Amino acid sequence: MALMITDECINCDVCEPACPNHAISMGAEYYQIDPAKCTECVGHFDEPQCVTLCPVACIPVNPAHVETRETLMQKYERLTAAPAA
Structure with a gap:
């Protein structure tokens, strides 16, 4: 699940x-x-850092981008893979 920032930001x-x-x-x-690009910090941290730090709690799950933890890990692996030479 990717996250989103609401207009309460x-x-x-x-x-x-x-x-x-x-x-x-x-x-x-x-x-x-x-x-x-959002992996909810899967692969980096135990919790989404933006959600943890947000002072107004305006970062919910984006219902248009529902993903499993496994899918988020695959996205993390794609994003952090070294480019082919």
Whole structure:
């Protein structure tokens, strides 16, 4: 399951540097999460760092991108694989 940031975001800048996959960036009005890069920190941490650090609890699971832990691990492995020479 990829995460998403709701419009309750206060743009506190805490989540973006905490994301090990660089899936979080500033959108038009508030931060957004790229579901193609979000692994909910699987492979990096036990818990999603953005959710842990968010002071307003505005980062729920994105219902449009439901994934199993196994799928998230596969995504993590793709994202962290060394490029072919």
